[in-house]
Structures are given as C-alpha cells and as structure tokens.
Amino acid sequence: MTSTDASSQILKELANLRLAAAGLNRVSPSSLNSCLLKLAELTEANMGRILQANALDLARMDPENPKYDRLLLNEDRLWAIAADLRRVAALPSPLGVVHEANTLANGLELSRVSVPIGVVGIVFESRPNVTFDVFALNLKAGNASVLKGSRDARDSNQAIKLIIDEALASTGLPPACYLAPAEREALVPILKADGLVDVIIPRGSQGLIDFVRANSSVPVIETGAGICHVYVDADANLEWAKAIITNAKSRRVSVCNALDCLLVHRDHLGVLHDLIYELGQDHNCVVYADPEAFAVTIGLYPGELLEATEESFGTEFLSMKMSVKCVDDISEAIAHVERYGSRHSETIVSNNTENIQRYLKEVDAAVVYANASTAFTDGGQFELGAEIGISTQKLHARGPMGLAALTSYKWLVRGEGQVR
Known part of the structure; x- marks a missing residue:
C-alpha cells in the first residue's frame, strides 16, 4: 500500500469514527457505564491473550531500557486495570452538568452545559495501559477515541483493541474507537485531520510532544514531559x-x-x-x-x-x-x-x-x-477518579486531567419568541 493509499484509509476510518461520535451523543450515561463494566469483565477473561501479545512486545525491547517498565503488563497490572475500569464506570457522569444559568432582562433563559468534545486523539508511547485508560475516560465523557500507539506496544494494543471492540458491540454502542497503525507515518494524517478530529493529546517524551505541536493543525493539549x-x-x-x-x-x-x-x-x-x-x-x-x-x-x-x-x-x-x-x-x-x-x-x-x-x-x-x-501529581491521587494525562499548558486544562477536562460546553438559550 502506498503512503497516499494509507493516508486515505486513515481518513476513511476517522470519518467513520466521526459518525460513531455522533451516535454516542444519543446514548445514555448508563449505557456508557455498561460498556466499561463489560470491558472490565473481558479484560479479566482475556488476561492470557493480552499477556501473550505483551510478551511479543517485551521481546523486542532491551530490559534495561527505561521504557521496559512502562511497556510491561502482568496479571497484577491487568487486575488493577479492570478495577480502574469499574471505578471509572462508578464515577458521576461529567455530561449535562449545568455550570451556570441565568435569565436575562429580556426573558431569555441561558444555561451553560457540559457536552462531549467529540473525537479525541491520543498519541502515546510504549504504555499499553494507556489504551485502556484513555478509551475508558473518553467513553465516559461521551467521546470517540483515536488511539495512536507506538511500534513498541503494537501487539499489546492490537489485543486490547479487540476486546474494546467486543465490549462496544456487546453493549450496543457504535464502534467509537479507532486504533491507528503503529508506524510513524500514520501519525501525520491524524494531526492534519481538521473537521474529523477535535483535539490531540500527546502523552510521551518531549520529542513526541514537540513533533505533535509543530505538525498538528488540530488543536493540541500538551501533556507528559516532567522535569x-x-x-x-x-x-x-x-x-x-x-x-x-x-x-x-x-x-x-x-x-x-x-x-x-x-x-x-x-x-x-x-x-x-x-x-x-x-x-x-x-x-x-x-x-x-x-x-x-x-x-x-x-x-x-x-x-x-x-x-x-x-x-x-x-x-x-x-x-x-x-x-x-x-x-x-x-x-x-x-x-x-x-x-x-x-x-x-x-x-x-x-x-x-x-x-x-x-x-x-x-x-x-x-x-x-x-x-x-x-x-x-496523578488524577487518582487527586481523587479525580482517573486521568487522561497531566497538562503542562494553560488553556482548557492544566495539571491532572480528569473527566471534566474531556468535556466542552455549549450555551443553551430558551425563549418565547424574542427577537433582537
């Protein structure tokens, strides 16, 4: 497949994901929670399959590499991941929260209400647990996920994506998760997908964050690098x-x-x-x-x-x-x-x-x-339930980003025939 063909295929997948995000907007919070509970159940039932895939990734990495620990999955970590999925399901929904409301002198009733961002792209290195984390948080916030992992975790991410698909399908939700190819060349089409992806969140090294910021025409929330x-x-x-x-x-x-x-x-x-x-x-x-x-x-x-x-x-x-x-x-x-x-x-x-x-x-x-x-500095330690990452910028979100940071808002205005 040529690079042009590969980019076209990625954009096609993103267009389908955009439709899935619209479908999520018609789903109740309880249905989103049901999917997360199902994913926890499937994670526990498929530990062997996930660990086999993870072993393939680990075999390609030097154990002395600092990323080795990030790449490693084991039964204890998978049990903890399943517990975290159930914890996210039990959190209050961040959607439909009325942040402020007012009735104007002309009678218009205004309210500012939390809504999903839409399609959220996560670019990350080595850590397959992130695949679970970001999908779960995005889904809880009503968002569809674009997951762009690294080649280091290719086999692990593919195994995890299969059970995510199964959880979505078995609970009647649209296919709201796309795992992009692990090759580096697959990143740029995602970064340029204006109108299909609403925001990109890079999680990884400073080099990765700098590359995403320099090459993305989609808005970026910077997370990760900590000196x-x-x-x-x-x-x-x-x-x-x-x-x-x-x-x-x-x-x-x-x-x-x-x-x-x-x-x-x-x-x-x-x-x-x-x-x-x-x-x-x-x-x-x-x-x-x-x-x-x-x-x-x-x-x-x-x-x-x-x-x-x-x-x-x-x-x-x-x-x-x-x-x-x-x-x-x-x-x-x-x-x-x-x-x-x-x-x-x-x-x-x-x-x-x-x-x-x-x-x-x-x-x-x-x-x-x-x-x-x-x-x-961690979303769980801050009692945010979980985190999508730690933002080091100042717009939209800063510090550990919990569920609320994965929502936007819109103004709802109710009137009785008022004109200006």
Missing part, C-alpha cells in the same frame, strides 16, 4: 526532605512526576550526603552534582557520583538518575526552576511560611507543592 525539582530550603525539616527526595525519585522512575533535580540550600551542604544516601544505597541512583555538591559528597555517597554538566539540568531522566545543585536562597531556586523546569510539578521543603507562600505563588507549574512529594 521536576525538589528545593530544600534553609528552614527545611530534614527528615521530611529526605523522605520526599527518596519517594519522588525512587517510587517509579519512568513516570513524568519523578524527581529530576534536587536544589539544596547551601546551609545543608554538610548533610547533603545523608539526604540522598538512601537513593545510592538502596536504589543505585546516579547523581550528577554541581562542583560544591560534588566536593562535599564524594566518598560519602554510596552510589555513582559524577560531576554535573550543563546537560545535567533541564533533563527528564526517566531512569534512576538525578542532578543536584547548590543554591544561595529561594530566589536562586525559583530562577533555576524557571530556566530548566517544564511547568509540570515542583516542590519546596520548608518551615518558613513566607518562603512557602512565595514559592507557591511564583513558581510557574501545573502543580506546586509545599512539603510533599511530586509523586502525588
């Missing part, structure tokens, strides 16, 4: 700091809310080795330290310690690596975050109320913490 910092202030509780640093870095290194850079006030240089000791001893974390931090930790840090370069900062490692920089005060810490951060998640560890308030106000990120780990 996260922990700043340990002069007045920090050092026990809190140590626990937060360890958790933010080691809980799960391949996710976007993991710690990438530790900023430590110069007053704590004497105990820096203790703050990061557990990362070296228990997690083999590689640390790239600036000259001052390197000088006071060499010989004391049990892991690999290297001298930082310019590239050590502003890097999303997605692995057990971290940079460390010494700063004079909160102003220098905020300036560093402004220069090297990705507007994702940032935290300050401090007992100084004034500095906490300043950090919370001045740091430009989707989520800013005081005395807590960046690992909490």
Whole structure:
C-alpha cells in the first residue's frame, strides 16, 4: 500500500469514527457505564491473550531500557486495570452538568452545559495501559477515541483493541474507537485531520510532544514531559526532605512526576550526603552534582557520583538518575526552576511560611507543592477518579486531567419568541 493509499484509509476510518461520535451523543450515561463494566469483565477473561501479545512486545525491547517498565503488563497490572475500569464506570457522569444559568432582562433563559468534545486523539508511547485508560475516560465523557500507539506496544494494543471492540458491540454502542497503525507515518494524517478530529493529546517524551505541536493543525493539549525539582530550603525539616527526595525519585522512575533535580540550600551542604544516601544505597541512583555538591559528597555517597554538566539540568531522566545543585536562597531556586523546569510539578521543603507562600505563588507549574512529594501529581491521587494525562499548558486544562477536562460546553438559550 502506498503512503497516499494509507493516508486515505486513515481518513476513511476517522470519518467513520466521526459518525460513531455522533451516535454516542444519543446514548445514555448508563449505557456508557455498561460498556466499561463489560470491558472490565473481558479484560479479566482475556488476561492470557493480552499477556501473550505483551510478551511479543517485551521481546523486542532491551530490559534495561527505561521504557521496559512502562511497556510491561502482568496479571497484577491487568487486575488493577479492570478495577480502574469499574471505578471509572462508578464515577458521576461529567455530561449535562449545568455550570451556570441565568435569565436575562429580556426573558431569555441561558444555561451553560457540559457536552462531549467529540473525537479525541491520543498519541502515546510504549504504555499499553494507556489504551485502556484513555478509551475508558473518553467513553465516559461521551467521546470517540483515536488511539495512536507506538511500534513498541503494537501487539499489546492490537489485543486490547479487540476486546474494546467486543465490549462496544456487546453493549450496543457504535464502534467509537479507532486504533491507528503503529508506524510513524500514520501519525501525520491524524494531526492534519481538521473537521474529523477535535483535539490531540500527546502523552510521551518531549520529542513526541514537540513533533505533535509543530505538525498538528488540530488543536493540541500538551501533556507528559516532567522535569521536576525538589528545593530544600534553609528552614527545611530534614527528615521530611529526605523522605520526599527518596519517594519522588525512587517510587517509579519512568513516570513524568519523578524527581529530576534536587536544589539544596547551601546551609545543608554538610548533610547533603545523608539526604540522598538512601537513593545510592538502596536504589543505585546516579547523581550528577554541581562542583560544591560534588566536593562535599564524594566518598560519602554510596552510589555513582559524577560531576554535573550543563546537560545535567533541564533533563527528564526517566531512569534512576538525578542532578543536584547548590543554591544561595529561594530566589536562586525559583530562577533555576524557571530556566530548566517544564511547568509540570515542583516542590519546596520548608518551615518558613513566607518562603512557602512565595514559592507557591511564583513558581510557574501545573502543580506546586509545599512539603510533599511530586509523586502525588496523578488524577487518582487527586481523587479525580482517573486521568487522561497531566497538562503542562494553560488553556482548557492544566495539571491532572480528569473527566471534566474531556468535556466542552455549549450555551443553551430558551425563549418565547424574542427577537433582537
């Protein structure tokens, strides 16, 4: 098949999906929930088939690759996915919510009501669990899904798509999910599908996000890339700091809310080795330290310690690596975050109320913490039920995107013959 033929086929599939999205608009929320419950049941019943497909994907990837953990499915993860599907089904519907209502002086009755976005495209790398997550959230919000996974997860995604189709068909819903070909060439026709796709949400590396933003004529919501910092202030509780640093870095290194850079006030240089000791001893974390931090930790840090370069900062490692920089005060810490951060998640560890308030106000990120780990940046942890991704932009949605972020709204106006 030529590239022109392949693009034509993709556009045909998107046109059909557009019709399916219109069909979803005529379906009750209870029918959407029934499909999600059926999908949970089918996931549990087809674990063997899904894991066989996932094994084919894993066999093509080096186990040392940081993406390996993202690609991995196992029975525990599939049981958790099924539980999440049931949890999404149990959430209140985000549709038909009246956000505001008013009666004008001329008698017109206005209401602003939540509605589906329509057709939502998700572009993602490696993580086959995303296939379940985004389809479920989109369906709950009344949207049809365009899923563009990577070649890494090709077999897993195809197996998952088969049971999604079965769940839709068995509950009488239209075919509201399209899995695009895994080849990279299939992405551009989707990005250019004005009128067929309403929004694109890339989830993955900064390179993927940059490519989507640069090449899409469909509106884009940026999610994913997280260059996260922990700043340990002069007045920090050092026990809190140590626990937060360890958790933010080691809980799960391949996710976007993991710690990438530790900023430590110069007053704590004497105990820096203790703050990061557990990362070296228990997690083999590689640390790239600036000259001052390197000088006071060499010989004391049990892991690999290297001298930082310019590239050590502003890097999303997605692995057990971290940079460390010494700063004079909160102003220098905020300036560093402004220069090297990705507007994702940032935290300050401090007992100084004034500095906490300043950090919370001045740091430009989707989520800013005081005395807590960046690992909490997650839709489930925010009790949103689940998330489609973590938006680092400022229009439409910011931070963990729950169901409400997958809806738009329209104004409904009721009159009695009024004319202007």
